Amino acid sequence: MQSNPRIQQQLAAWVEENKGHVILGTTAQYIPELGKADPSKLGICMLDEDGNYYCAGDTDEKFTLQSISKALTFIALSCHYGLEFVLERVDVEPTGEAFNSIIPFEIHRPNKPFNPFINAGAITVSSLLPGRTSQKKYEYLLSFLEKLVGHPLEMDHDVYDSEWKSSHRNRALAYYLKEAGFLEIEVEEALDIYIRQCSIQVSTQDLALIGLIIAYDGYNPITEEKFFSEEIAQVAKVLMVTCGMYNSSGNFAAHVGIPAKSGVSGGIMAAVPPKLHSQTYEFRAGAGIGVYGPAIDVQGNSAAGTMMLRQISKEWDLSIF
Numbered sequence: 067m068q069s070n071p072r073i074q075q076q077l078a079a080w081v082e083e084n085k086g087h088v089i090l091g092t093t094a095q096y097i098p099e100l101g102k103a104d105p106s107k108l109g110i111c112m113l114d115e116d117g118n119y120y121c122a123g124d125t126d127e128k129f130t131l132q133s134i135s136k137a138l139t140f141i142a143l144s145c146h147y148g149l150e151f152v153l154e155r156v157d158v159e160p161t162g163e164a165f166n167s168i169i170p171f172e173i174h175r176p177n178k179p180f181n182p183f184i185n186a187g188a189i190t191v192s193s194l195l196p197g198r199t200s201q202k203k204y205e206y207l208l209s210f211l212e213k214l215v216g217h218p219l220e221m222d223h224d225v226y227d228s229e230w231k232s233s234h235r236n237r238a239l240a241y242y243l244k245e246a247g248f249l250e251i252e253v254e255e256a257l258d259i260y261i262r263q264c265s266i267q268v269s270t271q272d273l274a275l276i277g278l279i280i281a282y283d284g285y286n287p288i289t290e291e292k293f294f295s296e297e298i299a300q301v302a303k304v305l306m307v308t309c310g311m312y313n314s315s316g317n318f319a320a321h322v323g324i325p326a327k328s329g330v331s332g333g334i335m336a337a338v339p340p341k342l343h344s345q346t347y348e349f350r351a352g353a354g355i356g357v358y359g360p361a362i363d364v365q366g367n368s369a370a371g372t373m374m375l376r377q378i379s380k381e382w383d384l385s386i387f
């Protein structure tokens with residue numbers, strides 16, 4: 067199908083309409099380098115199965131994956147060792163606590179972290195990536211991601227350094243994980259791979275493409291390549307719906323209804339599965355979405371980005387529910 071100018075115009079109009087919502091958030095100050103981002107930015111890119119990109123607003127910026135990487139590490143690890151191996155080591159239950167909370171861990175003393183999208187679960191998953199050193203684990207993940215997006219990716223070293231120096235809470239969390247026997251590698255190595263994966267730079271176009279592949283159950287409909295199984299994609303989407311937007315996941319499911327994963331850099335990756343009975347012709351076949359809006363709300367989600375997705379989903383009938 068040819069690119070549709072009406073979609074492009076509509077997206078541009080919605081970016082303008084939602085720009086005002088940036089004041090509902092601030093940049094992530096707890097990682098000083100992320101705090102320096104321009105809070106007024108807002109951009110979106112949508113990609114359909116024919117390879118048409120529809121981009122509007124600030125889509126030239128690169129930004130770091132942050133927690134969006136948690137979904138991708140989960141998929142990469144499941145591809146390598148199988149889903150069963152991963153689910154034996156991390157659960158799929160939301161916690162209702164902040165992503166970096168120590169409380170669920172300390173109170174419930176679970177026999178595995180609650181889910182791979184909170185920091186406890188994500189650090190555990192990262193530590194299990196194949197490779198003896200954090201460098202090798204990082205290389206494994208990077209090459210998996212580069213295959214998905216089809217071009218080389220890089221780490222933002224300033225963001226890495228900034229988080230490494232300020233990640234006292236994650237370090238504490240990693241010591242809890244070590245004490246509980248969930249980390250087979252040393253705390254500093256586990257933190258290193260986790261912070262590296264969070265520091266990988268992407269664009270909204272990259273997120274739209276990975277979102278499309280997840281929506282298509284591990285298959286890239288543009289290049290006709292299969293990257294991971296339906297089974298893995300299914301669990302990834304369940305996690306995105308139940309835990310992907312932290313403690314706003316319920317609200318996001320109710321008002322947007324698209325499997326999505328956000329990061330404190332202000333990125334959101336969303337996977338719009340095919341919905342053949344929809345009234346909305348353009349995206350009946352599914353799509354991938356990448357959003358960038360670094361002013362984040364108290365839960366850690368792009369404030370204007372979330373509002374914009376709410377409008378888009380409503381107007382184009384994208385909710386899976």
Ligand SMILES: NC(=O)CC[C@H](N)C(=O)O
Pocket residue numbers: 131132133134165166185229236261264328329330331366
């Ligand atoms: N929610 C996020 O994006 C958090 C990622 C960030 N690197 C952290 O661990 O705090």
